[in-house]
Each structure stands twice: as C-alpha cells, then as structure tokens.
Amino acid sequence: MGSSQEDVSTLLIAWNDGDKTALDKLMPLVYAELRNLAHFHMRRERPDHLLQTTALINEAYLRLVDQKRACWQNRAQFFGVASQLVRRILVNEARKNKSAKRGGNNLKLPLDEAPQLCQERNKELVALDLALHFLAEVDLRKSQIVELRYFGGLTVEEIAEFLKISSATVMRDWSMAKAWLYRELHHDT
Amino acid sequence: MTPERWDEINRIYHCAVEVDIDRRAVFLKEACNGDDTLHQELESLLVSHEQAGAFIEQPVFATG
Numbered sequence: 001m002g003s004s005q006e007d008v009s010t011l012l013i014a015w016n017d018g019d020k021t022a023l024d025k026l027m028p029l030v031y032a033e034l035r036n037l038a039h040f041h042m043r044r045e046r047p048d049h050l051l052q053t054t055a056l057i058n059e060a061y062l063r064l065v066d067q068k069r070a071c072w073q074n075r076a077q078f079f080g081v082a083s084q085l086v087r088r089i090l091v092n093e094a095r096k097n098k099s100a101k102r103g104g105n106n107l108k109l110p111l112d113e114a115p116q117l118c119q120e121r122n123k124e125l126v127a128l129d130l131a132l133h134f135l136a137e138v139d140l141r142k143s144q145i146v147e148l149r150y151f152g153g154l155t156v157e158e159i160a161e162f163l164k165i166s167s168a169t170v171m172r173d174w175s176m177a178k179a180w181l182y183r184e185l186h187h188d189t
Numbered sequence: 190m191t192p193e194r195w196d197e198i199n200r201i202y203h204c205a206v207e208v209d210i211d212r213r214a215v216f217l218k219e220a221c222n223g224d225d226t227l228h229q230e231l232e233s234l235l236v237s238h239e240q241a242g243a244f245i246e247q248p249v250f251a252t253g
Contacts, residue, residue: 053248053249054248086249090249125249128245138190138195139195146245149245149248150245150248150249151248151249152248153248172203175203175206175238176199176202176203176234178238178241178244178245178246179202179234179235179237179238179241180234180237181244181245182237182238182240182241182244183233183234183236183237186237186240187233187237
C-alpha cells in the first residue's frame, strides 16, 4: 500500500493546489481500492449484511491517504471523488443484476420478499442515476450535491467545503434537487 | 430551459417553501404573474417537495 498511499496523498495535494490533471490520475487509484474493498467485504460478510458506503469510503481513505500529510480539505476532496465512483459502481451493479434477472434466471421464484426488494432497489437506483444525468444538464451543482450526500454520505459541511459554497446554499440546492428528482421518479410528467 | 428561466424557478421555489402552506397558492399566483407554464412547473415542484419526505435522505447502502 505504501507507494499508492504516497501517490494518492501527493495527487490530492496537487489537485487542491489547482492541478486539474491530478484528478484524472486519482480516479483510477480510488476506483480500484473501492472495488477491492467492496469485494473483500462482500466475500466475508453474511449475505444479508449491509455494507455502509460511508464506512467503505472512509476505509479506502485511511488506506490510501497518508494521514500525516492530509488536511481536512483533502478528506472532503477524497470523499468527493469517491462519491462519483460509488455511484458508478452501484449503478453498474444494479444494471447487471437487472439484466441477469431478465435472462435465464427468471424461472426461479423468489423464496421471500428480499429478492423483490432488491429488484425494486436496483430499478430505483438506475432511475435515480438517469434523473441525475438530466438534472446535471440543467444544474450541475445540484446533481453534484445529491451525488456527494446520497452516494458519498458526506455531511452538509463537507459538501460546502468540497464545492467551496456556504452550508446554507447546499441546503437550499438540496431541497430543490430533492423535489425535482422526486417528481422525475414518481410522476410521469 | 434557459438559465434565466431556471434561476426564476429557483427564486420563486425558495420563497414559496418559506410561505405557510395554506397561503402558498395565493403567493404562487402572484409570483408567477399569469405565466401558466411557470405556475405549473412550480406547483408540481412544491407538491413533490411536500410528498418527498424521507426520499434520498438516508445515504445509499450497498448490500453485500
């Protein structure tokens, strides 16, 4: 872990200092670590165990970032990048599961409610992801705030720090984004 | 949708959520000033605002 810890810390600091290319190098490193950790936990935990996204990102952060060099802003930035990646990982998984169910498996009847709930959740995740894409076209910042809070589990203060806006603005954007997304998902208008 | 239109929707939305729910319809009618499309857009957003409740309030969990 030593060298990639060095890399991630350096890249976070470079990005904070305004080096935009640092983000492109950062993404694959964080993605790989998140995937590894998610798979590691999924193999070890009971099938019904819930893996909390925030805990996962936090674990990746502790493993990838040299705590002696990192500051609070670096942590917010790391969570920002990780939130995008969590969204990508979860939505890809949900899409795969949806299409798997449409395939050869559909003769099997669910033994209890759990698989149906899971299917519901997969459908909702994919729909939310699509609605977020539409929202991003109208208002990128609002879609980022939802991504950071819902997929990354960031607090309002962390989002404010990451986007360099006030907490009050985060809350106002959140309120409107939530109403907008709810309408997209629940009314066919 | 133009950025100006979106800003207008944002501005009226944030004022409207501050207004008591039973006075909101009157407020909205005045704020939209005869613009039916704007009125419809805001009315549906405000209905969603009231209905949304716990929607996406809890961060997503990955089931393992």
